[in-house]
Amino acid sequence: MNPRFAPLFANVTDWVFDLDNCLYPASTGLFDLIDQRMGAFIERLLGVDSSEAKRVQKAHFHEHGTTLAGLMREHQVDPHEFLSDVHAIPLDRVTRDDRLARNLGRLPGRKLIFTNADEPYARRVLEALGIGEHFAELHDIHAAELQPKPNEHGYRRLLDRFEIDPRRAAMIEDMAQNLKPAKLLGMTTVWVDNGSERGNHAHHPDFIDLTISDVGEWLEDMLGESE
Numbered sequence: 443m444n445p446r447f448a449p450l451f452a453n454v455t456d457w458v459f460d461l462d463n464c465l466y467p468a469s470t471g472l473f474d475l476i477d478q479r480m481g482a483f484i485e486r487l488l489g490v491d492s493s494e495a496k497r498v499q500k501a502h503f504h505e506h507g508t509t510l511a512g513l514m515r516e517h518q519v520d521p522h523e524f525l526s527d528v529h530a531i532p533l534d535r536v537t538r539d540d541r542l543a544r545n546l547g548r549l550p551g552r553k554l555i556f557t558n559a560d561e562p563y564a565r566r567v568l569e570a571l572g573i574g575e576h577f578a579e580l581h582d583i584h585a586a587e588l589q590p591k592p593n594e595h596g597y598r599r600l601l602d603r604f605e606i607d608p609r610r611a612a613m614i615e616d617m618a619q620n621l622k623p624a625k626l627l628g629m630t631t632v633w634v635d636n637g638s639e640r641g642n643h644a645h646h647p648d649f650i651d652l653t654i655s656d657v658g659e660w661l662e663d664m665l666g667e668s669e
Contacts, residue, residue, distance in 0.1 A: 447664040450630055450651055454551060456611040458600070458629070459577075460591075461557040461564050463638040464616040465657055466536055466571060473639075475531040480509050483527055487517060504640075508558050508590040510583070521588055529563035538572040545661035546576040554579040556600055556613070558590045579604055591620040597627055614657060618645035625649035632660070 443452065459465060462473055477499075484495040502512025513519040546553060553576050557564050561582040568574040585603065586596030601608055608628035615621050616638040621631040626649070633650045634657060635641065654660040 444664050444666060451612060451664065453610055454612045454630060456604070456606045457549060457551055457553045458556050458606075458611060458613045458624075459553065459657070460613075460615040460617070460620070460634075461555055461559060461567060462616075463636065463641070464614065464634050465542065465573070466539070466567075467656070468616065468637045468639075468641070470535050472531070472533070472535050472567075475535075476528050479528040479531065483524060484509075484513070487513070487519065506590075507592060508583075510558075511588075511590050514588065521583070525560045525563070525583070529559065533566060533570040536567060536570040538570070539658060540572065541662065542571065542658035543573045543576065545658055545665055546573055548665050549661060552579070552604075553577050554581060554600075554604065556581045556591070556596075558583050558586075560584060591615075591617070592623050594623045594627075597623045601627065616641050617643070618650065619643050622646070622649045625651075 466472065480499050481492060481495045484490070484498050485492060488495070488498065499509050502509045506512040506515065510519070510521055510524055513524065514521060555564055555577050559582060561580050564580055564582060565574065568577055581600045581603065583590060586599055589595040600606065612630040612632060613621060613624040614632040614634060616634040616636060618633050618641060621633055622644070625631045630651050631649060632652045632654060634655065635653050636655050
């Protein structure tokens with residue numbers, strides 16, 4: 443390991459990665475497609491036009507952390523129906539990332555995904571990126587008992603479910619606010635600052651140990667270039 447990173451990561455045995463706009467660039471625009479389907483879902487649900495649907499969608503996102511959380515609370519939406527609908531998108535915008543795959547394979551320890559999405563969608567994205575084999579464990583919104591990040595409940599469920607010692611774990615995430623619970627629980631935190639919508643919301647240096655812009659680049663820098 444590059445000595446520059448050793449003080450932070452030398453004792454890490456569990457690496458917890460977010461998925462969307464973290465393991466691939468926010469500029470990919472994949473979430474734009476999900477965003478469109480969420481808007482269309484709300485239009486049908488409430489019988490409103492697209493501009494009102496967008497307002498409702500973003501209001502829930504900002505107030506509750508995810509659009510789904512707000513729709514469940516205020517409109518009793520079935521989470522399975524919603525997630526199946528909004529994740530029914532093509533993944534042609536996602537391209538295989540050989541550098542990321544290579545360096546994940548070199549990273550010692552267990553690699554896990556912690557996402558506010560559901561597992562079927564997450565598995566599709568991981569396969570499209572060519573990195574599915576590196577993530578045996580996946581903690582999705584259902585495993586978090588429908589309590590999205592940054593609700594602490596999902597983090598505690600993750601630690602309990604996989605018997606993770608937070609003092610020996612690192613969390614890598616593009617939404618700064620989602621790192622606060624991880625840090626308070628004792629995890630090392632890495633913020634992927636790559637232009638995600640509201641990615642810097644509630645950012646504070648007290649709960650961010652390292653800021654990067656690209657996961658594959660950071661891993662290669664930390665591990666050294668492979669031969």
